[in-house]
Amino acid sequence: MRRDVFQAIADPTRRAIIALIALQAMTPNALAENFNTTRQAVSKHLRILTECELVKQEQQGREIYYSLEIEKMKEIDIWLEQYRKIWETRFNQLDNVLKTIKNKNHGK
Amino acid sequence: MENNLLFEFTLDKATKTVLITREFSAPLSHVWEAFTNAELLDQWVAPKPFTSRTKYMEFKEGGKRFYAMVSPEGDERWALQEYKTIRPKTYFKMYNAFADKDGITEPTGSEWEYTFSEQNGITKVTISIYNESLERLERILDGFTIGMKMSLVNLDELLASLSK
Numbered sequence: 001m002r003r004d005v006f007q008a009i010a011d012p013t014r015r016a017i018i019a020l021i022a023l024q025a026m027t028p029n030a031l032a033e034n035f036n037t038t039r040q041a042v043s044k045h046l047r048i049l050t051e052c053e054l055v056k057q058e059q060q061g062r063e064i065y066y067s068l069e070i071e072k073m074k075e076i077d078i079w080l081e082q083y084r085k086i087w088e089t090r091f092n093q094l095d096n097v098l099k100t101i102k103n104k105n106h107g108k
Numbered sequence: 109m110e111n112n113l114l115f116e117f118t119l120d121k122a123t124k125t126v127l128i129t130r131e132f133s134a135p136l137s138h139v140w141e142a143f144t145n146a147e148l149l150d151q152w153v154a155p156k157p158f159t160s161r162t163k164y165m166e167f168k169e170g171g172k173r174f175y176a177m178v179s180p181e182g183d184e185r186w187a188l189q190e191y192k193t194i195r196p197k198t199y200f201k202m203y204n205a206f207a208d209k210d211g212i213t214e215p216t217g218s219e220w221e222y223t224f225s226e227q228n229g230i231t232k233v234t235i236s237i238y239n240e241s242l243e244r245l246e247r248i249l250d251g252f253t254i255g256m257k258m259s260l261v262n263l264d265e266l267l268a269s270l271s272k
Binding site for chain 2: 011080086091096099101
């Protein structure tokens with residue numbers, strides 16, 4: 001199943017996981033220590049994040065380390081920022097329209 | 109920026125909703141007009157250098173607005189909006205779906221809710237945009253991104269002319 005990337009980051013625990021592994025690659029055990037939850041629960045979140053290609057795993061000896069797919073995260077930020085800018089532009093244009101309406105009404 | 113008017117833009121991934129809040133230095137009646145009158149909408153709703161062209165608009169419950177965002181090259185991107193609920197000068201809700209030039213809509217769209225309030229001559233507008241899939245929201249950007257740099261230049265010019 002191809003997961004929705006935004007669904008993946010909808011969950012607060014997954015967002016916290018992202019924040020942690022953004023700093024350094026971590027094992028599920030090390031991650032679980034940061035949360036009031038089981039290793040199994042953390043693994044489930046990691047699986048979802050992996051399916052969305054937001055995180056990647058790397059075997060080091062007996063441990064699996066998880067780290068962030070920086071480029072994928074950037075994609076999300078970039079489109080959000082662009083969407084925000086569209087609205088900023090729109091609203092600045094609306095400010096002008098409102099100014100014109102005001103002036104017209106005063107002229108009457 | 110010429111003022112300290114509030115502008116908030118957040119994506120709530122849990123509810124798949126984009127929430128936008130903006131204050132305007134204008135009375136509620138003017139702001140309401142600007143959001144519900146086709147001629148006024150066309151003046152601001154398309155981020156420059158795009159233009160908005162409304163083919164028809166009937167602002168009443170069950171009424172529709174059929175319009176295109178037109179790129180500087182003349183490419184049209186049509187959308188059909190249906191007004192579901194209207195409480196004058198307070199609230200309205202519409203359903204937005206992308207369409208072809210004949211008004212044939214795509215099967216899924218997004219739900220838009222607008223809330224208006226005025227305090228001390230400042231009008232606050234809150235817009236919530238709900239999408240079944242947030243990835244679909246990305247498509248809103250299709251075609252806009254190219255014009256983005258240009259639109260920011262326009263904005264600079266606009267702000268410069270305002271401060272004169």
